[in-house]
Amino acid sequence: MNAITVKNLRVTLNQELILNDINTVFPSNKITAILGPNGCGKSTLLKIISGFIHKYQGEVLLEEKSLAKIKAKQLAQKIAILPQNPVVPEDLTVEELVAYGRFPYKNIFQANNKDDAAITAWAMEQTSVYQLKKRQLISLSGGERQRAWIAMALCQQPDILMLDEPTTYLDVAHQLEVMQIVKKLNKDSGMTVIMVLHDINHARLYADNVIVLHDHEIFAQGQPEEILSVQLLEKVFNVEAIVYKNEQNSEEIIFPRALLR
Amino acid sequence: MKQIQNKKCGMPIALWRILILAVLTILLVISLLVSISQGAVHIPISDIIAAFSGNTGINSQILLNIRLPRALLTILVGMNLAVAGAILQAVMKNPLADPHIIGISSGAGIAGIFIMIVVPQYSFLITPVAFVGAMAAAISIYILAWKNGIKPLRIILAGVAVASFIGAGISALLILYSDRVHGALMWMVGGFAARSWVHVHLILPYTIIGIILAMLFTRHLNVLQLGDEIAKGLGMNVERIRIFLTAIAALLAASSVAVAGLLGFVGLIIPHTARLIIGSDYRFLLPASVLLGGAVVALSDTVARCAFAPLELPVGIFMAILGAPFFLFLLRRQL
Secondary structure (H helix, E strand, O other), X not given: OEXXXXXXXXXXXXXXXXXXXXEXXXXXXXXXEEXXXXXXXXXXXXXXXXXXXXXXXXXXXXXXXXXXXXXXXXXXXXXXXXXXXXXXXXOOEHHHHHHHHHHHHOOOOOOOOHHHHHHHHHHHHHOOOHHHOOOEXXXXXXXXXXXXXXXXXXXXXXXXXXXXXXXXXXXXXXXXHHHHHHHHHHHHHOOEEXXXXXXXXXXXXXXXEEEEEEOOEEEEEEOHHHHOOHHHHHHHHOEEEEEEEOOOOOOEEEEEEEEOO | OOOOOOEEOOEEHHHHHHHHHHHHHHHHHHHHHHHHHOXXXXXOHHHHHHHXXXXXXXXXXXXXXXXXXXXXXXXXXXXHHHHHHHHHHHHOOOOOOOOOOXXXXXXXXXXXXXXXXXXXXXXXXXXXXXXXXXXXXXXXXXXXXXXXXXXXXXXXXXXXXXXXXXXHXXXXXXXXXXXXXXXXXXXXXXXXXXXXXXXXHHHHHHHHXXXXXHXXXXXXXXXXXXXXXXXXXXXXXXXXXXXXXXXXXXXXXXXXXXXXXXXXXXXXXXXXXXXXXXXXXXXXXXXXXXXXXXHHHHHHHHHHHXXXXXXXXXXXXXXXXXXXXXXXXXXXXXX
């Protein structure tokens, strides 16, 4: 079963080619990572499959239905997306922020009720920010804040969670924390996750499926351990890499060692 | 806004906010009483009570036909401009967005002045025409500032450009029809001299409709504060909501321009002060702006009326004296 299917996608912006000939699927209940060098169109691809950008040629299907035909609020009940560096009003608390995740379920006359409060609490527990719920967002560390944003996305009760570079600006511990939350959500509740990543090793360790973009096209897609090779790093990122193997659990990591000229 | 803690004086934040709204309501009532009792003739509270219970003495006449309509008008105009400013600050993502500064009031103003001095026989059309002018100015600002989304700085620059462009148009009208400008001149600075029940009836429906609509969209305003991407991700049709909310703000601004002229800075000072005391949640910020806006404009007009008695200053001058330093304070703090 595929959560999202992309057929013959082509995007141009001001006559400049952004994405070309994209044919791919995002499988349900799996974690898919989108990788590629800066400016290859990763974020644009994410914005298209989340319904932010409507100007494109080709077809994007959510399950079997064309994404363009789904109403914004219905889409927000299926897909939750966390963009890069969102801004926050100075005095917003974690709980207030997370509760905004119920917005897609409400018309202008409806306020949040008890059920919404329960879902909000559940979402905060999933990302371990429940004990911070009365704190203001600006008073939190980068990692805590990111977990609060993920909780807001979960509060939408989506089938698909999309994250745009969720670990950027975080220290290593907080990066791992975010990755483990994502993995746990996927394992426990079967949530489909699609995320743009920069870290090759995060993709290798946490993703089930990888799409590598290069020069506005798909360079490779498949299982991370198969396609994220030394050769791929050479061709796509123009770096020389070495593979290290952890003797204890046979995990492999790729270390980009030097720029290729 | 760091001083807004989760608990204030040991009570939960929601209770605290309700308490603030109650205090602001009392402030508004006091402003109304001060406004109707002060003036060329001082009217004691006992006479105010007498007037409302059917007394027809001279003080009652002054009260019911002159003071009360004027006081109510100042309150309604204050409410309109404060809510218009609060809405614009969220939809334009700009702390300096005030209908006066960014030219929306000027748009309403040029339309109003045109009617007043060129085709005065159509003066009953002044509010709808002012609304069209305000909306045209707002749309021009969006078009000029739009480039892959809305950036606060471009909005303010486009707004200043639109405001000065329209300002030139207003000056041209005043010079071309210099024999008829006296009324228009007073109107340019914003004031409430010689306003009566007619004006109250003119603005009241817009105030009621505008504030009810704005209150229905407080959650949209809250979500818009998180940025366009988050708002879209939560299923909001951002462009449509933005145009709709701008139209509400333009309607509120235009109807107050139609009765009080180009009264500036209310839409800047009031929402920010309200934000400082009650926080940025629009469910509370909007009612706080309504109450505070009414109270501040009523009190300012009373001061402007009485400070140099028997000479009466237009309240617009008084608001500008307060507002310009406040604008600079915000500029240093937030941009």
